[in-house]
Amino acid sequence: MVVRDVEVTSDGWHVLRRTTFDYRRRDGRWVTEERETYDRGNGATILLYDAGRGTVLLTRQFRFPAYVNDHPDGMLIETAAGLLDDDDPETAIRREANEELGVEVGALRHVLDAYMSPGSVTERLHFYVAPYTPADQTGPGGGVAAEGEDIETIEIAFADALAMINDGRIVDGKSIMLLQWAALNSLFHIR
Ligand SMILES: Nc1nc2c(ncn2[C@@H]2O[C@H](COP(=O)(O)OP(=O)(O)O[C@H]3O[C@H](CO)[C@@H](O)[C@H](O)[C@@H]3O)[C@@H](O)[C@H]2O)c(=O)[nH]1
Ligand SMILES: [Mg+2]
Numbered sequence: 001m002v003v004r005d006v007e008v009t010s011d012g013w014h015v016l017r018r019t020t021f022d023y024r025r026r027d028g029r030w031v032t033e034e035r036e037t038y039d040r041g042n043g044a045t046i047l048l049y050d051a052g053r054g055t056v057l058l059t060r061q062f063r064f065p066a067y068v069n070d071h072p073d074g075m076l077i078e079t080a081a082g083l084l085d086d087d088d089p090e091t092a093i094r095r096e097a098n099e100e101l102g103v104e105v106g107a108l109r110h111v112l113d114a115y116m117s118p119g120s121v122t123e124r125l126h127f128y129v130a131p132y133t134p135a136d137q138t139g140p141g142g143g144v145a146a147e148g149e150d151i152e153t154i155e156i157a158f159a160d161a162l163a164m165i166n167d168g169r170i171v172d173g174k175s176i177m178l179l180q181w182a183a184l185n186s187l188f189h190i191r
Contacts (some may be wrong), residue, residue: 004032015039039122044093045081046128047178048103049158049187056161056182057132058175059100060152061143071171077154077164078172079179081125089126097130100151102141105130111181116173125174129182158188 002022010016018036025031048057060077067074082096090108097105108130116125143149156164161179164170170179182188 009036013040036120037122038120040083042084042089042124042126043081044084044089044096044126044128045079045174045178046093046097046105046108046130047079047175047182048097048101048105048130048132049182050132050134051188052133054158054188055155056158056179057101057103057137058154058156058161060154061150066171076172077170077175079175081174090128093126093128098139098141100141100143100149101153102137102139103132104136104138105132106136107131111178111185114177127174127178127181129178129187158182 001024003019004022005020007018008015009018016036016038018034020032020034022030023033049055050057057080058077059080060075062074063071063076064074066076080093080097080100082092082100084092087095090110093108094105097103108128110126110128112127114125114127115121116123137153141151141153143151158179161170162183165176165179170176
């Protein structure tokens with residue numbers, strides 16, 4: 001792969017670039033291709049779980065891009081998540097868990113990394129799980145008001161969260177992945 005040209009076609013919240021590159025196909029032929037990429041850096045997400053009480057701590061917030069694409073009200077239930085900005089993934093996810101859920105995260109476990117939309121978005125998302133108890137919820141949560149965030153904390157039974165994937169009440173990719181990871185890895189001793 002050899003990059004020939006990079007054009008920044010939009011420099012807003014995301015940076016949109018149109019890149020022309022030469023690519024060697026499997027049959028050995030070189031071809032010139034053009035691809036657009038959305039770049040806003042990388043992100044991190046975390047599933048907070050209380051195995052003793054059988055619950056998970058999730059967020060609920062308005063997601064305009066989902067709203068404009070057929071979600072009934074745009075209010076998505078998600079695991080806490082955020083962009084790394086200038087932090088490493090672990091620092092960033094501790095910050096986001098605190099800002100969004102009011103939780104001071106103790107020991108956490110990195111479980112996987114994933115490109116969530118590799119045909120168009122550059123972002124690599126770092127996935128974590130961590131235990132919590134009600135006593136760890138020391139802050140107000142809700143997100144950073146100055147950044148326009150308005151995030152509700154919701155605590156639900158893990159079994160209910162799994163059911164909500166099946167009936168479409170949870171439709172966010174990262175959240176589905178973490179809840180299914182928890183089921184596959186017996187975080188709650190239920191599948
Ligand atoms: N001004 C402005 N603000 C935006 C825009 N898009 C998002 N924001 C705001 O920027 C803040 C970013 O908050 P974070 O917590 O850092 O990120 P996030 O929105 O939770 O995003 C994470 O999860 C998303 C859903 O999975 C991912 O899409 C995203 O890449 C990231 O991982 C939020 O307040 C959000 O509303 C925009 O186009 N313009
Ligand atoms: Mg967020």
